[in-house]
Amino acid sequence: PQPRRQVARFSEELGREAIRDWSGKPPDPTPALYALAWLTEHRPQALAEAAAVVDVHAFFVHRLTGRLVTSTASADPLGLLDIAHGVWHPRLVEAAGLRPEQLPELAAPGEVCGTLSESVAAAIGLKAGTPVIAGAGDGQAMGLGMGVYGPGKSYLSLGSGVVSGNYSGTVTTSDAFRTLVSPTGSGFMLETVLRSGMQLVDWIVRTTGAPSAAVLEKAAKDVAPGSDGLLVMPYWAGVMSPYWDGSARGAIVGLSLDHEPKHLFRAVLEGIALEQAIATEAMEEQTGKADAMIAAGGGTNCALLMEIMASVLERPLFVSPVNEAAALGAAMLAASAIGWFASPEEAAKAMAARPARQVDPVEALVPTYRARKEVYRDLYHATRDIHTRLGAIT
Structure with a gap:
């Protein structure tokens, strides 16, 4: 019920068609945008103090390489991406209660995000320096x-x-x-x-x-x-x-x-x-x-x-x-x-x-x-x- 209320609020404040055309997704509780907006309203300190807010792709890339990078083809279901230009949309980021620096870098699918760190390579049995590639949903x-x-x-x-x-x-x-x-x-x-x-x-x-x-x-x-x-x-x-x-x-x-x-x-x-x-x-x-x-x-x-x-x-x-x-x-x-x-x-x-x-x-x-x-x-x-x-x- 809470995300649905945020969907209704965003549709009224930003415009339903504007959200759809910016993000590529009609307002719906599925994207993380609406859960983030709930946190902004009910747990503002937790979100304000967060070093980064990431999708699953960025989480794994960070663990593997130490870099905060995600793919435009993986991150856009967050509901924060400007679908036409492949960048974070400033109005949606602001509406979610985030600062731009809290979001990971963006890479196109198929680009190199970084290389496997030595510590992770030793733990999982792969070669250090192995390239980690931006994926897709x-x-x-x-x-x-x-x-x-x-x-x-x-x-x-x-x-x-x-x-x-x-x-x-x-x-x-x-x-x-x-x-x-x-x-x-x-x-x-x-x-x-x-x-x-x-x-x-x-x-x-x-x-x-x-x-x-x-x-x-x-x-x-x-x-x-x-x-x-x-x-x-x-x-x-x-x-x-x-x-x-x-x-x-x-x-x-x-x-x-x-x-x-x-x-x-x-x-x-x-x-x-x-x-x-x-x-x-x-x-x-x-x-x-x-x-x-x-x-x-x-x-x-x-x-x-x-x-x-x-x-x-x-x-x-x-x-x-x-x-x-x-x-x-x-x-x-x-x-x-x-x-x-x-x-x-x-x-x-x-x-x-x-x-x-x-x-x-x-x-x-x-x-x-x-x-x-x-x-x-x-x-x-x-x-x-x-x-x-x-x-x-x-």
């Missing part, structure tokens, strides 16, 4: 590891949350996505985020007492598309893009006495896919339709989800063979920085693995999901005020 690095570094491709991470990203050569901001620095340091990544992805599948297994997700998936394959009239809005953890509403909650609509756990399982998979389709449509209005969407993450192991997702998105999905695509993206940045390749893009061309398989839409499912998508599109608006009112009395 997990989503951007994952996209790079999957070969998404320029126009024409998009990535889809089916993990505990669902994240998709498209490249943009120019800075563009919208409520439909959040704007991040590209992992190559050239251009930007536009990302959509659904907080409740595969963790919602885990929730169903726990709640229904099913032996496993595999058992529910097998049963759900016999359920007709549309889950016999069941529709799920997967906002169990609120919603970021496109509504940026922390008060939103999940909804299960259309329940009857005939529904069983297998119907709920399939309806959840359909809800995740419908949400992604609407997010992808909004993002591609800015970037154009991607020629290829490359998927990774635990959700790619669910054959039913992949079939539903391809059919709802009405495009083939190419599945990455790399489980740790974010680590591979980081390795690409390191390989470029030490001169193995001329640029991160060249490293990605050489190091990205070919997709392991392709999942095509099931043509017979497409009309059904098109019709359901139009109903789903109105579900948030139909329930928004109810969730707000419920939140106010709990």
